[in-house]
Amino acid sequence: MAMEGSMPAWLQSLLILLSLGAVIYLTIKQARDVMKLTEETQERIYTEIRCGSDVIKRDFREGDYVGAATDECEGGRIVGIYAVTPQGEERAKKRGFFSSSSLGLARRT
Amino acid sequence: MQPAALMGSSLADWISAISQLIFLVIFILLFVGANQRLQVYVWKGDIKSKLGVIEWLATGARKRAREYIAKNKGRDVDRLLERTIDFFLIEPVSVEPTDIIKRMDHLFNVRRLRFKDFFKQAMSEADDVTRSRAEVAVEVASALNYIYKIVRHLLMYGEKTKNWILIMQLQLVMPMILQQARTLWKAQEHFLKGVPIGDGAGPLVAVRLAGEGAEWREVDDETVASEVDLEGRRLIIVKAKGPASSVGRPGRATERIVRDLVGKGVKPALLLTVDAALKLEGEETGSIAEGVGAAIGDPGPEKIRFERIAAEYDIPLRALAIKMSEEEAITAMNEKIYKAIDKAVERAKTIILQETRPGDTVILVGVGNTAGIAQ
Structure with missing residues (x-):
C-alpha cells in the first residue's frame, strides 16, 4: 500500500530532476554556441603563381597580391589568391575530443 | 503497519502535498503574468550574453585597427580613431527627389575625401595601399561599434519602457545580428592582410x-x-x-x-x-x-x-x-x-x-x- 502511494511522488521528483537537467543542458549549449562565435577563423589562404605554363600553389604570405611579380620562378606572377575552409570532420579533429562538436553541442550550419 | 512503510507513506504524502502547492502557486502566478516576466528575463539574459560578444568584437576591431595604424607609423592614433569611429553621413532629403543623385554623390564624395584626408594626415609616411587598409579597418570597427550601440540602446529602451515585444523581437534577430558582427570581424582580418575578398x-x-x-x-x-x-x-x-x-x-x-x-x-x-x-x-x-x-x-x-x-x-x-x-x-x-x-x-x-x-x-x-x- 505504502509503495503504491509513493510511486507518483517519486515520478514527480524524477520529472523535476529531468527538467532541471534539460535546463542545465540547454544553458550550456547556448553558452557554447556563443563561445563558438568568438573562435578564430580556420581557413587556409593560398596563393597561385603562374610559372610559364605551370601554376604553382603555396600558402599566402603578407604582401602577396594578384598581379605581383615574384622571383620564386622565372617570370613568375601571382594570378590568384583564395581561401579554403576545412570541412566537417577535419574541423572537428582540429578542435579535439572535448570540443563542442565532438560532444554533439555544436550548432549545425 | 510497519514503521518503514509508515515513514515511506508520510514522505510520499509530503512530496505530493508540496508538489500540489507548487502547482497551485504556479497556476496563480500564471494569472498575474509571471510567466511572461520570466520569459522576458530569459530573453534579456540571452540578449545580454550576445551583446557581450558584440562588445568584445567591437573593442577587438578597434584595437586591431589601432595596432595596424600604430605599426605603420601612424601619428596621434587615438585622436584619429576618436574622429573616425563615430563619423556619420546624413542622407539627403528624399521627399523632394529633384537632383537627389547629385546631392547624394556630393555628400558621398565629401565623406570619402574627408576620410582619406584624416588618414593622409595621420599616416603621411605610409603608402596608399597601407592607408586604404587602415581606412577599411577603421570602417569595420566603426560598423561594429554602431551595431553594439544600437543593440544596447534597444535592450535598454525595452527595459526602461517595459516593452517586452521589443525585447522579444530583439532576441529573435540577435543570431542574425551576431552573424553579421562576426562576418565584419573576419572581414577586417582579411582586409588587413590584403587578401582579395x-x-x-x-x-x-x-x-x-x-x-x-x-x-x-x-x-x-x-x-x-x-x-x-x-x-x-x-x-x-x-x-x-x-x-x-x-x-x-x-x-x-x-x-x-x-x-x-x-x-x-x-x-x-x-x-x-x-x-x-x-x-x-x-x-x-x-x-x-x-x-x-x-x-x-x-x-x-x-x-x-x-x-x-x-x-x-x-x-x-x-x-x-x-x-x-x-x-x-x-x-x-x-x-x-x-x-x-x-x-x-x-x-x-x-x-x-x-x-x-x-x-x-x-x-x-x-x-x-x-x-x-x-x-
Whole structure:
C-alpha cells in the first residue's frame, strides 16, 4: 500500500530532476554556441603563381597580391589568391575530443 | 503497519502535498503574468550574453585597427580613431527627389575625401595601399561599434519602457545580428592582410580578360582602364585601381570613356558590367547569372551613370553576376568563387562575341572592391 502511494511522488521528483537537467543542458549549449562565435577563423589562404605554363600553389604570405611579380620562378606572377575552409570532420579533429562538436553541442550550419 | 512503510507513506504524502502547492502557486502566478516576466528575463539574459560578444568584437576591431595604424607609423592614433569611429553621413532629403543623385554623390564624395584626408594626415609616411587598409579597418570597427550601440540602446529602451515585444523581437534577430558582427570581424582580418575578398570577383574577371602585360591608364579617381583585342573587337576594360582597397568610380569613369569615344565618332556596341551579387539561400556559391542593367551594388550615384549613358546613346547595357552570400562577399575570396572567375570570363566572352561584330567597340566594367588585386 505504502509503495503504491509513493510511486507518483517519486515520478514527480524524477520529472523535476529531468527538467532541471534539460535546463542545465540547454544553458550550456547556448553558452557554447556563443563561445563558438568568438573562435578564430580556420581557413587556409593560398596563393597561385603562374610559372610559364605551370601554376604553382603555396600558402599566402603578407604582401602577396594578384598581379605581383615574384622571383620564386622565372617570370613568375601571382594570378590568384583564395581561401579554403576545412570541412566537417577535419574541423572537428582540429578542435579535439572535448570540443563542442565532438560532444554533439555544436550548432549545425 | 510497519514503521518503514509508515515513514515511506508520510514522505510520499509530503512530496505530493508540496508538489500540489507548487502547482497551485504556479497556476496563480500564471494569472498575474509571471510567466511572461520570466520569459522576458530569459530573453534579456540571452540578449545580454550576445551583446557581450558584440562588445568584445567591437573593442577587438578597434584595437586591431589601432595596432595596424600604430605599426605603420601612424601619428596621434587615438585622436584619429576618436574622429573616425563615430563619423556619420546624413542622407539627403528624399521627399523632394529633384537632383537627389547629385546631392547624394556630393555628400558621398565629401565623406570619402574627408576620410582619406584624416588618414593622409595621420599616416603621411605610409603608402596608399597601407592607408586604404587602415581606412577599411577603421570602417569595420566603426560598423561594429554602431551595431553594439544600437543593440544596447534597444535592450535598454525595452527595459526602461517595459516593452517586452521589443525585447522579444530583439532576441529573435540577435543570431542574425551576431552573424553579421562576426562576418565584419573576419572581414577586417582579411582586409588587413590584403587578401582579395569575394566582392573582388568583378575586378578579377577584368584582370583575367585583359591578360598579363596589359597596359592600364588611370581614367578617373582610383579607376583604371585597359584596351585589348578580342577576336577583332576593341575591348575597353575598366576596374578600380588595385591592390589598394577601393571600388573606384566605375560609373563616372565609364561615362567619361563613352563620351570620349562618341566625341571621336565611335559608339560602343555593348556595355557589360560584371559584379558579385548576393545569392538567395539555396543558390550555389559561384553560380553565374546574366541579365540586363547595371550590375553594381551602389546606393545610386554610380549606378545611374551607367543607366543614363547607356540610354543616352542607346548602348545595350548587360550584366553578369557571380553569386555569393553577404559573408562571402566581404571576407577572403573562397575557392568556389575563385573557380567561378574563369567561368565568368568565358561567359563574358560569349556575350561579347554573340552580341557584337568584329570592328565594334565594347566596354567591360569589373565592378567591386579590388583589395589585393592589382592590374
